[in-house]
Amino acid sequence: MTPAVEFRGVSVHFGATQALAPLDLSVARGETLALLGPSGSGKSTALKALAGFLRPSAGRVLLDGQDVTDLPPHRRGLGVVVQSYALFPHQRVADNVAFGLKARKTRRADVTRRVGEVLELVGMSEYARRYPRELSGGQQQRVALARALAIRPNVLLLDEPLSALDAALREDMVAELLRLRAELPDTTLIYVTHDQSEALALADRIAVLRDSRLVELGPCEQLYRRPATEFTASFLGAAN
Ligand code: ADP
Ligand code: MG
Numbered sequence: 001m002t003p004a005v006e007f008r009g010v011s012v013h014f015g016a017t018q019a020l021a022p023l024d025l026s027v028a029r030g031e032t033l034a035l036l037g038p039s040g041s042g043k044s045t046a047l048k049a050l051a052g053f054l055r056p057s058a059g060r061v062l063l064d065g066q067d068v069t070d071l072p073p074h075r076r077g078l079g080v081v082v083q084s085y086a087l088f089p090h091q092r093v094a095d096n097v098a099f100g101l102k103a104r105k106t107r108r109a110d111v112t113r114r115v116g117e118v119l120e121l122v123g124m125s126e127y128a129r130r131y132p133r134e135l136s137g138g139q140q141q142r143v144a145l146a147r148a149l150a151i152r153p154n155v156l157l158l159d160e161p162l163s164a165l166d167a168a169l170r171e172d173m174v175a176e177l178l179r180l181r182a183e184l185p186d187t188t189l190i191y192v193t194h195d196q197s198e199a200l201a202l203a204d205r206i207a208v209l210r211d212s213r214l215v216e217l218g219p220c221e222q223l224y225r226r227p228a229t230e231f232t233a234s235f236l237g238a239a240n
Contacts, residue, residue, distance in 0.1 A: 002065040004029040004155055004188040005050065010059035012045050019045040021213045022059060029154075032181060032189040034199035036236065037209030043192045044082070046209070047159050050190070051080050063155065074103065079153030081144045081161050087132040093119070093143050094128040100151045118146040121180065138169045142176070149184075159192040174201050196236035200224060208232050 003026035012020040020042045027033045035043045048054045050061055052073035060069045068076050087096045094115050101111045119125045122142040132140055141161055148156060162170045178201070181189065193199055199206050200220050208216040208223065208231070216223060216232045227233040 001028065003027055003062070004031070004064060005190065006062040006065075007046070007050070008060045008062065010046070010049050010056045010061060012042075012049055012054065013057045018212050020049065020056075023214055025207060025214065025217070027188055027190060029188055030186050031205065032191060032203045034203035034206045035190060035192045035209060036194070036196060036199040036206050038194055038235070041209040042212040043194075043209055044159055045212075047082070047157050047190065047192050051078055051157055052076050077151070077153055077155075079148035079151060079156040080159075081141075081148045081157070082159040083161070083163060087140055087143055087147075089132050091131075092128065093124065093130050093132070093135070096132070096143055097147045097150050099147060104151065114150055115146075118149045119143075121149065121183065122146045123176070136169075138165050138173060141165065141173065145180075153187070155188045155190070157190050157192075160194070161191075162198065163193075163195075170195075170198070174198060177202055200236070206236070208235065 005027040007023045007025040009022045009024060010020065011018070011022045023046060035046060037043050049056045052068070052071060056069065060067050062068065063076060088099070097115045097118060098111050101114055115128070116125070119128055122145050124139060124142050124146060127135060127139065132143070135143065145161070162173050165173060191199070191202055203220055205217065205219050206223050207214055210231050216227065216229050223232055223236060227236070
């Protein structure tokens with residue numbers, strides 16, 4: 001079957017810095033893949049190359065078998081939540097969520113219906129008229145998620161979506177994301193994190209990055225029980 005997402009030899013340089021060594025990686029439709037690694041290991045760079053926020057120095061990015069390397073971000077049809085992707089502060093929650101739909105010239109009645117659906121999906125229906133500053137960090141994160149989901153993306157990219165939240169809230173959000181996954185079984189999810197417990201809780205497979213390189217890839221259980229590298233063992237293995 002054609003992978004939903006494919007990196008073919010994708011590398012990224014910033015001047016003399018190699019932020020991502022040539023990456024080959026396929027993600028199946030409906031799969032949740034965690035990109036796991038310490039800070040600076042190249043996770044965000046890989047995600048940005050996929051989203052189109054930066055151009056790879058070499059290699060190709062494919063979605064559903066289509067080469068999208070030369071397409072701008074808004075033509076890739078992805079849902080993206082990154083930490084720096086803050087909500088628009090001067091817009092109400094509903095308008096924030098509607099943003100991508102309006103950009104696609106969706107009819108007003110359809111926008112209203114879809115905004116209602118995704119706010120319900122993330123448990124934020126009652127906050128549609130609020131402004132971002134009136135919400136907690138966790139609530140803002142849910143709204144960002146709703147905004148990404150509004151366009152019905154086949155692929156959802158989340159870059160450390162919980163890192164700004166405190167530990168208790170992070171646990172709640174992991175549970176929310178698991179529920180969301182169950183409700184959107186065809187959506188492919190790529191989840192960037194430096195937190196091994198989030199990766200183990202959410203992912204089908206984990207790709208471990210270290211120093212801009214993919215060092216190991218496999219089902220959670222396998223990486224946890226039988227890590228192939230010292231690094232994976234020390235980073236997420238059962239031996240910890
Ligand atoms: P991670 O998301 O895993 O923390 P990044 O992908 O952000 O790591 O960064 C990988 C490497 O690339 C790091 O060494 C980082 O300093 C470097 N890097 C990332 N973005 C830039 C940039 N815009 N300019 C220069 N170097 C960068
Ligand atoms: Mg990052």
